[in-house]
Amino acid sequence: YTTIGEGTTIYPSASIGTKTQDLKFRGEKTYVTIGKNCEIREFVTINSSCQESSIVSVGDNCLIMAYAHVAHNCTVGKGAILGNNATLAGHVTVDDYAIISAFTPIHQFSRIGSFAMIGGMSRVTHDVPPYTLGAGIPFKYGGLNIIGLKRHGFSLKTRQELSKAFTLMFRSKLHPTEALRIIENECEPLPEIKNWLNFCRETKRGLMGLQGIVAMREEEYSDENLEMEENALSKKS
Numbered sequence: 685y686t687t688i689g690e691g692t693t694i695y696p697s698a699s700i701g702t703k704t705q706d707l708k709f710r711g712e713k714t715y716v717t718i719g720k721n722c723e724i725r726e727f728v729t730i731n732s733s734c735q736e737s738s739i740v741s742v743g744d745n746c747l748i749m750a751y752a753h754v755a756h757n758c759t760v761g762k763g764a765i766l767g768n769n770a771t772l773a774g775h776v777t778v779d780d781y782a783i784i785s786a787f788t789p790i791h792q793f794s795r796i797g798s799f800a801m802i803g804g805m806s807r808v809t810h811d812v813p814p815y816t817l818g819a820g821i822p823f824k825y826g827g828l829n830i831i832g833l834k835r836h837g838f839s840l841k842t843r844q845e846l847s848k849a850f851t852l853m854f855r856s857k858l859h860p861t862e863a864l865r866i867i868e869n870e871c872e873p874l875p876e877i878k879n880w881l882n883f884c885r886e887t888k889r890g891l892m893g894l895q896g897i898v899a900m901r902e903e904e905y906s907d908e909n910l911e912m913e914e915n916a917l918s919k920k921s
Contacts, residue, residue, distance in 0.1 A: 685701070685713065685714070686700055686701030686715075686716045686717075688700070689717075689718055689719045690720050690721075691720050691722075692718055692719070692720060692721060692722040693722070693723055693724065695725045695726045695750075698724050698725070698729070698730075699730070700716060700718065700728075702731055702732065703731065704731045704733065704756035704774075705731060705755065705756070706755075706756050706774060708734060709734045712735055714735070714736065714738075714756075715732065716730060716731075716739070716740045716742075717739060717741050717742070718730070719743045719745070719746065721744055722742060722744070722747070722748070723746070723747045725747075725750040725752075728749075728750065728752050729752075729754070731756050733756050733757050734757060734774070738756075738757045739757075740754065740757060741758075741760065742764075743760060744762045745762055745763045746760055746762065746766075747765045748760075748765075749766060749770070750768050751768055752769060753770075754772050755772055755773050755775075755776070755792075756774045758778070759777045759778070761780035761781070761782065761798065762780050763780055763781040764778050764779075764780065764782050765782075766778075767784060767785040767787070767788070767804060768786040768787070769787045770784045770785065770786060770788050771789040772784075773790060773792035773793075775792050776790045776791075776792065776794055776795070778795075779795070779796060779797050779799075779800075779814065780799075781836065782800045782801070783802065783832070784802050785802055785805075785819075786804040786805070788805065788806045788807070789807060790808045791810070794808060794809065794810060794811055794812075794889055795811045795812075795883075795889075796808070796811070796812050797811070797812055797813045797814025797816070797879075797883050798814040798879065799815050799832055799836065800812050800815060800818075800829060801817050801818075801832055803817075803818065805821070806818070807821045807822075807823065809823075809889075810887075811883070811887045811891050811892065812892050813850075813853070813883055815833060816828060817829040818892065818893075823893070825850075825854055827847075827850060828843065828846055828847055828850055830843065833846075838876070841874075842874055845871045845876070845877055846876055846880065848867070848871050852866055853867070853884065853891075853894075864881060
């Protein structure tokens with residue numbers, strides 16, 4: 685079942701609400717909802733959800749450029765832009781006003797934060813925090829999406845506080861948990877800072893640039909590894 689919002693334009697050869705490519709699908713009723721005033725360009729594919737209890741949702745005022753793909757159980761927020769051949773795997777969430785540039789795949793279950801911008805021909809395998817700018821293989825952050833934030837009317841004070849949060853999170857040598865604690869205590873309690881904190885704390889796949897850091901540190905100091913180090917030292921002595 686597919687619902688198309690008022691004012692949305694769908695261009696030739698686009699496919700909306702077609703059967704999911706998820707092999708677990710067993711023929712249930714499935715749903716796609718497209719918001720108002722969207723532009724869905726040529727050869728875009730938006731698959732249906734893979735269970736009756738789920739939905740594929742595209743918000744109002746989105747631009748989905750030619751050959752982009754939105755897979756099962758994805759959620760695309762309002763005002764988001766998907767460039768040509770941008771590819772969302774299943775269960776991806778793209779928050780409001782995020783931009784994913786051309787030829788960029790997003791790994792399943794990943795989340796792209798609001799007002800983030802991802803450059804073309806990148807590869808995204810984990811979550812990307814809101815308000816950031818990044819690109820490449822391997823993926824690297826360029827800082828905040830300053831131009832995008834200015835265009836959307838974010839104040840200088842807000843941009844400065846977000847810059848502090850970004851620096852603590854990605855440019856310091858602090859453990860992410862400690863960085864988030866400092867951000868919460870030292871940055872102004874703006875809605876954008878709260879959004880940053882919530883996003884980073886709620887991540888399930890880990891953040892691009894920080895994924896695995898906790899696991900690596902836990903492994904480094906595990907009892908098993910310490911025992912192995914002690915045995916190695918004993919043999920040397």
